[in-house]
Amino acid sequence: MSSVYSKEDIKKVSDSYSNREKNTSDRVFCTNLSEQLGKTITMSGSIYKINNLGGIEFYTLRDRTGLTQLVLEGEIARVKLTPLSIVQVKGMVTKEERSPYNGIELKVTELTILSEAASDVPFTVGGNLSNLNLPTLLDNRPISLRNIEILSVFKVQSEIAGSFAEFLRLHNFTEIKTPKIISNETEGGSNIFEIKYFDRQAFLAQSPQFYKQMMVGSGLERVFEIGPVFRAEKHNTVRHLNEYTSLDFEMAFIKDEQDLIDMQEALLIHILKNIKAKYSDVLEYFGQEIIIPTSIPRIHFIEALEIADKLGVKDMDGDISPEGEKVVCKYIEEQYGSQFVYIVGYPVKKRPMYTMQDERLPGYTRSFDLLYKGLEITTGGQRIHNYEALKANMIAFGLNPAAYKDYLETFKFGMPPHGGLGMGLERVTMKLLGLGNVREATLFPRDIGRLEP
RNA sequence: GAUUGCGUAGCGAAGUUGGUUAUCGCGUCGGCCUGUCAAGCCGAAGAUCGCGGGUUCGAGCCCCGUCGCGAUCGCCA
Structure with missing residues (x-):
C-alpha cells in the first residue's frame, strides 16, 4: 500500500496518540471566578453581550457555567468583536462593585478570537427574546438555543429525566432500550408512521408498551x-408533537393500579424536590413556584365528569374534553391545593385492548390519567395479564391475535399481574415552567409542518 | 380533516372611510463616546406590502383565487 505521506510522517502522528501531551488547560469558569481574585487567569467562552463606550468596552463572556464581565481598556479595546464570537481571554480577576456579575470582572490583557461570528444574526441572542414569535425561534433553533433562558429549559428537562431514572433505579427498576423500528402497530389506528425497511414495510413505534411488558415478563419485573415515540396524528395544538420523549415504567406484582399511582407520586415528589433545589433561579425567571404535594388527589372518571358538568363544561361523547380537564384541575387546586390530580377509571372503550377492567364497575377500567395544571401528562394503568382474557379482548377490539403472536407469547408462558405508565417529558417540562407551547420545551420539535431544523 | 385568524425590511409591530415619497422600535453598517448593564448621541443602508388576478383615475387597505403560518377542535402524552 502506498501513501502520499512518508513513513516517518505517519509514524509521528501514530506515536502522538500513545505519547500524547495531555490538555492541561488552566481554563477558569465563571462560577469559580471569586476564588481567583487578584490573579491573572485564562477564560474561554462566547461573547454574549456588548457595551462599547469607545475608550472602554464591556463584553459579557458566557461559558457553560455562567456569565462574566470582561473589561477592555486602552489598546486592546481596538479589537473588533462581534456578538457570539468564541474567544479565549487572559486577564486579572478584579473586585468591582459596578460589575453586574457578582461584583467581579476580568480586566482583559490578551484576547484571542477562536471563531468569529458573522454579524447578521437574526435576533439579539443575549437580549430578551420573549417578544419574538415562536416560529422565528424554532426556525433559527441553533441560534435561539444559545439564549441562556431558552437553554435553561433544557437543563431543567435533563434534570427531570435524570431524576426519573435516578428514582426508579433506587427502587430496583432496570433501564431498558426497546426498538423504535417495528413491524406491527401497538395500539391500532392510523396514527402510525410508515417507513421503508429495506424491501419491507415497517413502522415507527408509537409506544414501548409491548416491549415494556415483555421485559416485565422476562424476570426483570x-x-x-x-x-x-412517534405519533402520525395530524394535530396542530400547543400540546402535541409528532415525536416526543416518553418516560415509561412498568412493574410486576402489583395489587392494582393504586400501586402504580403510589410509585409515581413518590417519583414526582423526588423530581420536583430536585428541580426546586437545583433550579430555583430558572423557576424564578419563568415565574413558577413548585408546590411539592404530600399526596395527590385521586378522583374517579365519573366524578370528574360531574365536576366538569357542574362547572358548565359538557362531556364530549362520554369523555372529558381538554376544557373539562382544565376546569377539573382548577377545581382540585381550589379544593385541595394540588396542581396535580389523578383521574382513575376511564371507560373501557376509551382505553387500549390490554387495559384491565375494573370488576367493581364493569365498563370502566383500572387505568388513570394524571393531570398537571390543566394538562394530561400521564396515562397508565393495570394491564391484563391473563393470556386467554387478553386474546379475547383483542378480538373484542377487532384485532387479530395472530398479528400479535410475539407479544402474546409473553402471556402464554406466565405473566405476573402488572401495570405501568407513560409520561410525556416535554409536557411535564412545559407545565413545570409555565410555558405556553410544548414546542418551547422541545429542542428540535417535529410537528405537522416542521421537519427542520 | 373541521373552525378561525394572520402574512408589511433580518426581528417585532403601526398603517384611519382606498389618496402623493409606506411609519416606528430593535438589529445591521459608518462616526463620536472611559463604567456600561434595554448604554447614549449623530448619520446611512435595508420592503417588488406572501404570490397571481380583478374592481378603481388610484389598492398595503376592497373582491376572487392560491401558497405559507398561527390558534382551537377531533386524537393524545
Missing part, C-alpha cells in the same frame, strides 16, 4: 425506558 421492574423496567423503565426514556425514549422517543
Whole structure:
C-alpha cells in the first residue's frame, strides 16, 4: 500500500496518540471566578453581550457555567468583536462593585478570537427574546438555543429525566432500550408512521408498551425506558408533537393500579424536590413556584365528569374534553391545593385492548390519567395479564391475535399481574415552567409542518 | 380533516372611510463616546406590502383565487 505521506510522517502522528501531551488547560469558569481574585487567569467562552463606550468596552463572556464581565481598556479595546464570537481571554480577576456579575470582572490583557461570528444574526441572542414569535425561534433553533433562558429549559428537562431514572433505579427498576423500528402497530389506528425497511414495510413505534411488558415478563419485573415515540396524528395544538420523549415504567406484582399511582407520586415528589433545589433561579425567571404535594388527589372518571358538568363544561361523547380537564384541575387546586390530580377509571372503550377492567364497575377500567395544571401528562394503568382474557379482548377490539403472536407469547408462558405508565417529558417540562407551547420545551420539535431544523 | 385568524425590511409591530415619497422600535453598517448593564448621541443602508388576478383615475387597505403560518377542535402524552 502506498501513501502520499512518508513513513516517518505517519509514524509521528501514530506515536502522538500513545505519547500524547495531555490538555492541561488552566481554563477558569465563571462560577469559580471569586476564588481567583487578584490573579491573572485564562477564560474561554462566547461573547454574549456588548457595551462599547469607545475608550472602554464591556463584553459579557458566557461559558457553560455562567456569565462574566470582561473589561477592555486602552489598546486592546481596538479589537473588533462581534456578538457570539468564541474567544479565549487572559486577564486579572478584579473586585468591582459596578460589575453586574457578582461584583467581579476580568480586566482583559490578551484576547484571542477562536471563531468569529458573522454579524447578521437574526435576533439579539443575549437580549430578551420573549417578544419574538415562536416560529422565528424554532426556525433559527441553533441560534435561539444559545439564549441562556431558552437553554435553561433544557437543563431543567435533563434534570427531570435524570431524576426519573435516578428514582426508579433506587427502587430496583432496570433501564431498558426497546426498538423504535417495528413491524406491527401497538395500539391500532392510523396514527402510525410508515417507513421503508429495506424491501419491507415497517413502522415507527408509537409506544414501548409491548416491549415494556415483555421485559416485565422476562424476570426483570421492574423496567423503565426514556425514549422517543412517534405519533402520525395530524394535530396542530400547543400540546402535541409528532415525536416526543416518553418516560415509561412498568412493574410486576402489583395489587392494582393504586400501586402504580403510589410509585409515581413518590417519583414526582423526588423530581420536583430536585428541580426546586437545583433550579430555583430558572423557576424564578419563568415565574413558577413548585408546590411539592404530600399526596395527590385521586378522583374517579365519573366524578370528574360531574365536576366538569357542574362547572358548565359538557362531556364530549362520554369523555372529558381538554376544557373539562382544565376546569377539573382548577377545581382540585381550589379544593385541595394540588396542581396535580389523578383521574382513575376511564371507560373501557376509551382505553387500549390490554387495559384491565375494573370488576367493581364493569365498563370502566383500572387505568388513570394524571393531570398537571390543566394538562394530561400521564396515562397508565393495570394491564391484563391473563393470556386467554387478553386474546379475547383483542378480538373484542377487532384485532387479530395472530398479528400479535410475539407479544402474546409473553402471556402464554406466565405473566405476573402488572401495570405501568407513560409520561410525556416535554409536557411535564412545559407545565413545570409555565410555558405556553410544548414546542418551547422541545429542542428540535417535529410537528405537522416542521421537519427542520 | 373541521373552525378561525394572520402574512408589511433580518426581528417585532403601526398603517384611519382606498389618496402623493409606506411609519416606528430593535438589529445591521459608518462616526463620536472611559463604567456600561434595554448604554447614549449623530448619520446611512435595508420592503417588488406572501404570490397571481380583478374592481378603481388610484389598492398595503376592497373582491376572487392560491401558497405559507398561527390558534382551537377531533386524537393524545
